[in-house]
Amino acid sequence: MVKLNNMKILSIYPYLTISSAALLINGKIVSASCEERFNRNKMSTAFPINAINWCLKNNNLSFEDLDLITVPWNPQRNINDASYRWSSDMRWRGEMITNIPLYLSRMMNTNPSNEFFQSFYKNKVKISYYDHHLCHAAFGYYNSKFSNADILVVDGRGEEDTCFTGYVSNNKFVKTGSVAYPHSIGIFYSSITNFLGFNPGTDEWKVMSLASYSKSTNRYDKLLEDLIYLTPEGFEVNLSYFDYYNFDRKKFLFNKKLLNLLCPNRKLNEKINSKHIQIAGALQRLFEKAMYHMVRITKKRGKFSNLIVSGGAAMNSVFNGKLDKYNMYKDTHISFAPDDSGVTIGAAYYGYYKNKKIKNKTEVTDNFYGPSYSDDNVKKILDNFKIKYKKSKNIYLETAKHLSEGKIIGWFQDKMEFGQRALGNRSILCDPRKKNFQDKVNKAVKFRESFRPFAPAILHEKANDVFEKPKQRNIYFMERVYKIKKKWHKIIPAVTHIDGTGRLQTVNKDIHKKFYNLIKEFYKITDVPVLLNTSFNLNGEPVVMKPEDAIKTFYSCGLDILVIGNYIIKK
Numbered sequence: 001m002v003k004l005n006n007m008k009i010l011s012i013y014p015y016l017t018i019s020s021a022a023l024l025i026n027g028k029i030v031s032a033s034c035e036e037r038f039n040r041n042k043m044s045t046a047f048p049i050n051a052i053n054w055c056l057k058n059n060n061l062s063f064e065d066l067d068l069i070t071v072p073w074n075p076q077r078n079i080n081d082a083s084y085r086w087s088s089d090m091r092w093r094g095e096m097i098t099n100i101p102l103y104l105s106r107m108m109n110t111n112p113s114n115e116f117f118q119s120f121y122k123n124k125v126k127i128s129y130y131d132h133h134l135c136h137a138a139f140g141y142y143n144s145k146f147s148n149a150d151i152l153v154v155d156g157r158g159e160e161d162t163c164f165t166g167y168v169s170n171n172k173f174v175k176t177g178s179v180a181y182p183h184s185i186g187i188f189y190s191s192i193t194n195f196l197g198f199n200p201g202t203d204e205w206k207v208m209s210l211a212s213y214s215k216s217t218n219r220y221d222k223l224l225e226d227l228i229y230l231t232p233e234g235f236e237v238n239l240s241y242f243d244y245y246n247f248d249r250k251k252f253l254f255n256k257k258l259l260n261l262l263c264p265n266r267k268l269n270e271k272i273n274s275k276h277i278q279i280a281g282a283l284q285r286l287f288e289k290a291m292y293h294m295v296r297i298t299k300k301r302g303k304f305s306n307l308i309v310s311g312g313a314a315m316n317s318v319f320n321g322k323l324d325k326y327n328m329y330k331d332t333h334i335s336f337a338p339d340d341s342g343v344t345i346g347a348a349y350y351g352y353y354k355n356k357k358i359k360n361k362t363e364v365t366d367n368f369y370g371p372s373y374s375d376d377n378v379k380k381i382l383d384n385f386k387i388k389y390k391k392s393k394n395i396y397l398e399t400a401k402h403l404s405e406g407k408i409i410g411w412f413q414d415k416m417e418f419g420q421r422a423l424g425n426r427s428i429l430c431d432p433r434k435k436n437f438q439d440k441v442n443k444a445v446k447f448r449e450s451f452r453p454f455a456p457a458i459l460h461e462k463a464n465d466v467f468e469k470p471k472q473r474n475i476y477f478m479e480r481v482y483k484i485k486k487k488w489h490k491i492i493p494a495v496t497h498i499d500g501t502g503r504l505q506t507v508n509k510d511i512h513k514k515f516y517n518l519i520k521e522f523y524k525i526t527d528v529p530v531l532l533n534t535s536f537n538l539n540g541e542p543v544v545m546k547p548e549d550a551i552k553t554f555y556s557c558g559l560d561i562l563v564i565g566n567y568i569i570k571k
Helices: 049-058 081-086 088-094 096-107 114-122 132-143 185-195 204-211 219-225 256-262 274-301 317-321 340-353 375-384 395-404 437-446 460-466 513-526 547-554
Strands: 008-013 020-025 028-034 068-071 126-129 148-154 161-169 172-180 228-231 234-237 306-310 331-333 409-412 426-430 455-459 480-484 501-507 530-535 561-564 567-570
Touching: 008 049, 008 340, 020 049, 020 340, 028 049, 028 340, 049 096, 068 096, 068 340, 096 126, 132 148, 132 161, 132 172, 132 306, 132 340, 148 274, 161 185, 161 274, 172 234, 172 274, 185 204, 185 234, 185 256, 185 274, 204 274, 204 317, 219 256, 219 274, 228 274, 234 274, 274 306, 274 317, 317 480, 317 501, 375 547, 375 567, 395 409, 395 513, 395 561, 395 567, 409 547, 426 437, 437 530, 455 460, 455 513, 460 501, 501 513, 513 530, 547 561
Parallel strands: 008 068, 068 126, 148 306, 306 331, 409 561, 455 501
Antiparallel strands: 008 020, 020 028, 148 161, 161 172, 228 234, 409 426, 426 530, 455 530, 480 501, 561 567
């Protein structure tokens, strides 16, 4: 029998929305990454072979060293007639039971014979499949400081459900209710995203940003509200307007009935007009109404004064910022990757802790689980490319001076962040005092839509001076949007959205040492404790992982300076 304190768990999430791998040793996540960072295909659903190999290699392990492989999807729940009715695309999900061992056997250079499959399950490496929403819940819980909490999970869908309500007490999860597929607030949001001419599954936050330009209710609020019925159990979608449950056969997630209701739909690359803004605003307001309804249901069914929110819906930072105003819970928690990228970590945690008591539970405050590169590694790469560079004696002061002079900088340090948000290790940075920098970074650097805002990263101790937020709340992961105090609107216009808000990141000197030191030096020069922070990538590409990715991106866009470790590269 394996002792828990020696346990090594590899968790993999293949095929579905964004594939990833994570490695847990002795109850701690030591390495984790999405496959997209390796194959450079944004939101890649390829089997995470590169992420798996890196997690093992980074910790000097092989498959033979593992005690357990966890998968945050339970394919046994898909082996039924309902799965076949929904879509032929769903059929293979039940086949994950055999497909995953098959892929792993190839990685181990073994012959996938009947004997292999038998030994794989019985003697060598055990695979445990866990319910998808349970893994979302576990991700939130094990990253939080709460011992006891109510839990709400909302996403596109799990095996059979689209919502999970429940609670957890001292490591025991209890499900209190759910909403069955195909009734999905997540896919409803994606369907309207599709109607507005954006890519469903990846562009929902574009719609969230666009919604901020809709300052009041309009006729689309009533039209959309008639498409979702709030019920005592949750909600029901009027499916007669949609085709998302037939998505393997249909071009759009919506049908002609929705076109007749809202017509016409926005075409790809069509100019955005007031109608599109109004629909986006109505959608966001309806989403918040439905989520608030689910929070009330969770509270009614629950037992505790703390709430954990997870699932793809918890990526909606505008809604997240309003949770405190509902005043239903003493405290709420949303971790760094509540979407499907984080379920691998949730499954690994659950596999380790499900039969173990947790002592001295603390909040996870960073997500630096990816590859890192030393100055020696960086120098070799720069020399190989014959790139001119300077090694700085004070990288924080020198970079801060460049930022204060209006330079836009690619900032590459230490371990890569896990999840879809850059938190100061793989970031593009600039001076938030210059209003035109929002447009400049969008157009010349990121090559994306002009209406999309950028996040303000601020020194932890200065956050309450600038933002209207609960005094004791730390926002480590850009997970919530808050109002920026009015006097600061003109001081930091590049990170002040049209509605006077900002997607906040508080930077702590003990957690984000290098990023904190940089902002501190900028503060000394400018008297502004804030930097504009956005992910180090171009539109449609994943965040950079290795120095070669950073160099390629640097020379492909309007960045002025690249800082990797202690090296400074200028064009």
